[in-house]
């Protein structure tokens with residue numbers, strides 16, 4: 001199972017950001033470094049493996065809000081481990097109920113690098129006691145350059161983190177200032193160097209393109225520079241103006257790149273990164289083969305995930321729910337419990353099919369036609385024939401035949417299914433699905449094991465393609 005842990009603290013609010021976070025001062029740095037020196041140990045060495053009751057004891061970090069968050073989070077982890085064991089989510093072969101083991105943990109935010117490494121190590125230890133962390137699990141954290149000091153990089157590595165996603169956003173100080181980032185280009189380069197020196201061999205750099213005042217040339221120059229640093233992964237998102245943010249309020253006067261420039265920024269991003277050996281595996285994500293983010297792939301493949309911390313989202317067995325998006329409200333909520341009311345959503349057949357279409361069409365691997373048939377009882381090609389023909393004619397999409405290699409590396413495939421002999425993604429359900437739509441049996445036979453995928457140019461239109469696929473969905477029952 002995937003575990004997402006939300007860190008609700010940031011040094012300051014970026015001008016484009018609509019995520020939930022609250023300010024945390026600089027005092028945390030000194031406290032974090034001091035604690036780390038005091039512990040300076042690996043996750044496995046944090047203490048003798050006791051039982052899960054050890055979780056939730058918290059400890060001083062120098063910030064009362066952070067301490068309260070960490071203690072409540074540990075308590076949540078412990079109680080959710082117990083609950084999921086009792087509800088039968090664990091391995092079926094075990095004689096006593098056990099929590100599902102964790103194949104991935106992701107600290108997102110907010111700014112997880114504001115958390116002292118010793119505190120983060122304690123949380124991981126709690127997750128190991130409560131669920132069990134698989135050997136070789138991906139343990140990721142997001143980090144911001146200004147709070148990822150060389151000492152902290154060493155501390156996070158010792159605590160058990162093995163993948164870092166560094167929020168660089170731009171390698172240009174004017175652009176960084178324009179969107180209210182509190183770090184500089186030099187901070188980003190120093191943080192990356194510190195991570196490498198600490199021994200991290202799986203580092204991603206996160207960028208935003210289309211910033212106010214950014215030219216196509218400036219974007220390409222930054223990408224070339226980023227690729228030359230040799231990270232394992234790059235995330236490149238187009239700037240979104242979110243309602244209620246300072247940038248949204250100034251939208252009329254912002255010098256944003258026009259639509260054609262934005263399209264060129266997206267296209268050249270793919271070309272430049274491919275030239276440097278990266279493969280696009282999702283609309284906004286590129287990786288060296290085998291270094292795709294397994295946690296995010298798990299989301300896109302529809303795996304169960306538990307999200308804990310303010311505003312975190314969980315999805316399991318056809319239900320999706322969110323934690324309160326406010327630290328005080330989240331702290332006041334009962335621990336280890338499902339939220340109530342509008343924070344919980346039950347996904348009916350239609351919502352599940354829409355979710356599947358939306359997530360899979362974002363990936364380069366595409367939408368497995370067999371799985372669509374299993375979910376809807378229908379044929380994707382027949383349901384979307386005119387749309388597919390138009391997209392194929394323009395080079396915006398294609399049917400990838402069974403047997404043609406996937407864009408996802410073999411070592412990553414184990415997350416969402418099992419690779420067959422030809423390197424295709426085959427989930428257990430899909431491979432055993434009966435054909436329920438006899439009218440198109442010939443075409444289905446030809447496309448069994450095949451996928452429908454947008455090309456890079458087609459991904460630019462993904463929102464409208466997905467909307468049209470929704471419209472073409474048959475009348476599946478919605479959740480009442």
Ligand code: SF4
Nearest residue numbers: 010013014017109110
């Ligand atoms: S650091 Fe990230 S989460 Fe925090 S305000 Fe900036 S964009 Fe938002």
